[in-house]
Amino acid sequence: MTLVSTPLRVALFEPRIPPNTGNIARTCAAFGLPLALIEPLGFSIDDRHLRRAGLDYWPHVDLSVHHDFDHFLNCLPTPFRLIGCSRRGGQSLQTTRFLQGDVLLFGREDIGLPDSIRQQCDQILTIPMPCSAADDGQGGVRSLNLSVACAIVSHHAGLQLQLW
Template sequence: MTLPEPTSPLRVVLYEPQIPPNTGNIARTCAAFQLPLALIEPLGFCIDDRSVRRAGLDYWPHVQLSTHSDLDHLLAQLTHPYRLIGCSRYGGDSLGDFQFQRGDVLLFGREDNGLPNRVREQCDRILTIPMPGGVDADGQGGVRSLNLSVACALVAYTAGHQLLLW
């Protein structure tokens, strides 16, 4: 499947998503904000899975969806300029301080282990959502991460608002 609207000012990409309801909820967010959604295979479910459809309710016809065999396949189809912004729970620029640009590609990792190092290395920047109630440097106490669909909604809204897309 090829990319819809190759010149979109902002897009969301899920790297090997595993949990159908998260993908459905993110698709719903993308429909609401009119942002293209790309899924990088392998997926942990069939795209026609009932739980994916149920989470997206009746919004799937409004989602600009594409699937890709791997990240390189997606990147080869993007129109320059773009920046690949990896979203991670650690080691990135704070969402509140980050300056988004038109063409940014918001890349979110798997629910179980995030973005692999080899994918992080391909990113132009890494972005982190600050969590005052998060775990400490040793991974102790507090919340390890936000739900993927919540994190995606926060980052997508912040980026679109900053770029005056709505």
């Protein structure tokens, strides 16, 4: 299966929490962005919490499911850039220049993007959080909710690419 070329797409690497995935699907439906889920998932695609979080928007989501990361990469139309989204070690969202064909890759809720996946990204970006926790996790907010982070990055990228 080769995915159709689009100006921007969202991909979730091994998502674990059905409501997060459902909310991200709703965001993708609202912005007209394809959503790729990379297995293994932490839930069944038929999970009632997943359906409930996405409300009745699932028919409006261009959804693809991939059995592993390599399968996902092999299905992407070229050219593409893989933009890993992480709470640590990335270029600031505000200074990131998006290109047509970019894939916004978000990691698992519990561990984020593993180093082996980060190394395959063309770029890593981070949403600046002025009240973020220190590296030891103390003194502030450790991270944004996955669905919130996805909405922020997707909207910012879409505005920059003049998709809306």
